[in-house]
Amino acid sequence: MTGVPADTAPSRRRLHWLDGLWPWLCAASVALSLLMLGALLTLLLVRGLGHFWPATLEEVTLRSGETFAGQAVREVALPQQPGDERLYFTGNRDIESVRWRWVAIDDIAMQAQPMDLIRLERSPWDDFIGRLVAIEQHDQRWEGDAAWQQLTSLLALPVSQRPDSQLLLITASGQAVQQPLANVVSAQAPNAMTWRQKTLAWSQSVWRFLSEGPRAANTGGGVWPAIFGTVLMVILMSVIVTPFGVLAAIYLNEIAHQGRLTRFVRIGVRNLAGVPSIVYGVFGLGVFVYGIGGSLDEWFFSETLPSPTFGTGGLLWASLTLALLTLPVVIVATEEGLARIPEAQREGAVALGATRLEMLTRIVLPMAAPAMLTGMILAIARAAGEVAPLMLVGVAKLAPQMPVDGEFPYLHLERKFMHLGYHLFDTAFHGDDVQAAIPLVYATALLLVLIVLVLNLTAIFLRHYLRRQRGSEC
Amino acid sequence: MLAPLHSVNTSQPPVTHFPPEHCCLSIDHLSLAYAGKEALRDLTLSIPRHRVTAFIGPSGCGKSTLLRAINRLHDLNEAVSHSGQIVLEGQDIHGPQVNVTELRRRVGMVFQTPNPFPMSIYENVAFGLRLQQRLPKRKRDDIIEWALTSAALWDEVKDRLHRSAWQLSGGQQQRLVIARTLAVKPDVLLLDEPASALDPISTLKIEELIRNLKSELTLVLVTHNMQQAARVSDYTAFLHQGELIEYGPTDQLFTNPRLQRTENYITGRVT
Numbered sequence: 001m002t003g004v005p006a007d008t009a010p011s012r013r014r015l016h017w018l019d020g021l022w023p024w025l026c027a028a029s030v031a032l033s034l035l036m037l038g039a040l041l042t043l044l045l046v047r048g049l050g051h052f053w054p055a056t057l058e059e060v061t062l063r064s065g066e067t068f069a070g071q072a073v074r075e076v077a078l079p080q081q082p083g084d085e086r087l088y089f090t091g092n093r094d095i096e097s098v099r100w101r102w103v104a105i106d107d108i109a110m111q112a113q114p115m116d117l118i119r120l121e122r123s124p125w126d127d128f129i130g131r132l133v134a135i136e137q138h139d140q141r142w143e144g145d146a147a148w149q150q151l152t153s154l155l156a157l158p159v160s161q162r163p164d165s166q167l168l169l170i171t172a173s174g175q176a177v178q179q180p181l182a183n184v185v186s187a188q189a190p191n192a193m194t195w196r197q198k199t200l201a202w203s204q205s206v207w208r209f210l211s212e213g214p215r216a217a218n219t220g221g222g223v224w225p226a227i228f229g230t231v232l233m234v235i236l237m238s239v240i241v242t243p244f245g246v247l248a249a250i251y252l253n254e255i256a257h258q259g260r261l262t263r264f265v266r267i268g269v270r271n272l273a274g275v276p277s278i279v280y281g282v283f284g285l286g287v288f289v290y291g292i293g294g295s296l297d298e299w300f301f302s303e304t305l306p307s308p309t310f311g312t313g314g315l316l317w318a319s320l321t322l323a324l325l326t327l328p329v330v331i332v333a334t335e336e337g338l339a340r341i342p343e344a345q346r347e348g349a350v351a352l353g354a355t356r357l358e359m360l361t362r363i364v365l366p367m368a369a370p371a372m373l374t375g376m377i378l379a380i381a382r383a384a385g386e387v388a389p390l391m392l393v394g395v396a397k398l399a400p401q402m403p404v405d406g407e408f409p410y411l412h413l414e415r416k417f418m419h420l421g422y423h424l425f426d427t428a429f430h431g432d433d434v435q436a437a438i439p440l441v442y443a444t445a446l447l448l449v450l451i452v453l454v455l456n457l458t459a460i461f462l463r464h465y466l467r468r469q470r471g472s473e474c
Numbered sequence: 475m476l477a478p479l480h481s482v483n484t485s486q487p488p489v490t491h492f493p494p495e496h497c498c499l500s501i502d503h504l505s506l507a508y509a510g511k512e513a514l515r516d517l518t519l520s521i522p523r524h525r526v527t528a529f530i531g532p533s534g535c536g537k538s539t540l541l542r543a544i545n546r547l548h549d550l551n552e553a554v555s556h557s558g559q560i561v562l563e564g565q566d567i568h569g570p571q572v573n574v575t576e577l578r579r580r581v582g583m584v585f586q587t588p589n590p591f592p593m594s595i596y597e598n599v600a601f602g603l604r605l606q607q608r609l610p611k612r613k614r615d616d617i618i619e620w621a622l623t624s625a626a627l628w629d630e631v632k633d634r635l636h637r638s639a640w641q642l643s644g645g646q647q648q649r650l651v652i653a654r655t656l657a658v659k660p661d662v663l664l665l666d667e668p669a670s671a672l673d674p675i676s677t678l679k680i681e682e683l684i685r686n687l688k689s690e691l692t693l694v695l696v697t698h699n700m701q702q703a704a705r706v707s708d709y710t711a712f713l714h715q716g717e718l719i720e721y722g723p724t725d726q727l728f729t730n731p732r733l734q735r736t737e738n739y740i741t742g743r744v745t
Contacts, residue, residue, distance in 0.1 A: 257552065344589035347547060348651070352602040352658060353579035362601070363591055 048446035051439030052205035054190035054198045057117040059172050061110040069129045069172035091127035115192040121185040123215050130171040137165040229417035234384050236319035242376050245330025253338040273328035281389030284321030309414050313394030315403045316413035321393045326379035337371020373463040377456050384452045387421035395422045420448045498523035498692040504558035513539045515716045526693045528707035536716040537696045541664050545581035546574050582655035586667040588647035590639035595631050598639045602658035625653035626683050645676025665695045681706045704728050712736050
């Protein structure tokens, strides 16, 4: 006790201001992350799925006596004036040349939701909002309710079997239009629909969004080619990157002399994972597309030159570029898995008379399989969302042909393809009607998230299955 | 009581010699270095057939290193260099005509921590067999039953042969590893502190197993536990800092060591 001043001991135990607070700080970080994630998913779900719900149509009469029909979208305050302004989607671009209309709420004299307002989805042109007067088919004619019933029964037929008919329509402002049945994709009378009918119509719209191709310069229609392109590209990428990455990891971890050079290579590989993806796109364009693709064209497809076959962006080059992009991820994950396998397991196999190859194939690789799958999951998660490099090496705004079809050799690696990420970008910024595209952007974003989720879950379940089967923990 | 196989050489260095008909392994002037650092220095000893020989000594004395040299596990590590000879049944194990995987089949090894493979009990025992040759299923089943019975494990696992080996207890896992080694019919079984990770009951079972197995093969045991060496071994070698200090019949070495260093170690006065 001698020589120690009595008052120094308690001062060293003084509470730091973070004591007692730090668990809350950590908890708050988690809560904030979850909140943001939840907000993101909720926004996508509500905006994306809400778009397909049959919206109520209103018939609005202004104080000036003008009448129009449309779907109320949103309200904002008028600049420098009292009162609000409301945005209506009115459709009928072929008749009125605009599809949107801002109306000051104070100008509205009367608004109603008449049951007989209908909305037609058309191609070409887009939605028509108005009333159905009659249907004419050769010399037959249906009017009123009978016309509506005839229209729904005609639309239930497959497109090829629909007879030649003319729809006589009238807009809310009283302008009569004729429309051939062939232009009509679907028809709704949302104000007259029950909840069940609306739900049915909603699920049909969602299905059409998933299963059909885009229309009207990507501002309408579905995204099926983009879904297909994304998934096919990711699968091809996985098939290319996994064996490469696994072999490289085996070399680095099992064969290479663990010296300075190996350490240097390992650091290099890890850093490659941080290279911006557009740089890989540039590399893919230079080496794969112009270099290898150009040479392939010269050797095998010279009769079609100067129009390129492989010497332009395509599915194969995009998959290879993304495989290169995700290679470090696979190598690092696999290497970590290999390093986690206890030395005792390897020695046990060798001590039983296994050669190194037998030890690798029968003990080490099966034990490292979950780690390889983890690498693949990370690769898929990264690749499915990449857009920037794809713009250089093969994605298309609108691919005229799918990369897989009934024509030999069935899988066309040289074709351009559509991708959800690029479709999203294109819809949001390159359409002629951004207002109409916004809900589609949300829906596409939701779909992209879902696809990445499904691809990841598949790999995670596969990994879980492998682990359970082996009773292993690495 | 076993008849003595040896003659004691009274001159230095203290080495017990066996006539060739009883000698299984002979180690001749073996030195071994890890990356230039000497781990074994000029070791000469021979190991009798169908007996248990124990290596004792403080940590880092080289007893595990010596054991691993006998089935050439050091081949996996490029940094290891050696000189001298290890002769198994009259054949130099580093000789050019020796197939190293065949050598490792003949010289089985059991490690300190049980290392069953992440597969079923059956597949664990079948692992070494499948490396050797394709056997008809019935023949393989017979060998597996024989190996598990020899390792005193059959009765405990016969109803769950196709369950994961990782569900067994530590002692059962270690006996499974012994069964896995026995299945390929080795001539020598090397045991590297086989019971150090086990509870006392499992340890007793392993020790009993070791005593029973010597009618089948030659056993070499590395242990930290001097009581264990005294209980199960017939001959004991005391190693210290990579050198063989004393080697002789176990009862003699423990009751009447010839050197002061040996006595200090076995009585707990570690130098």
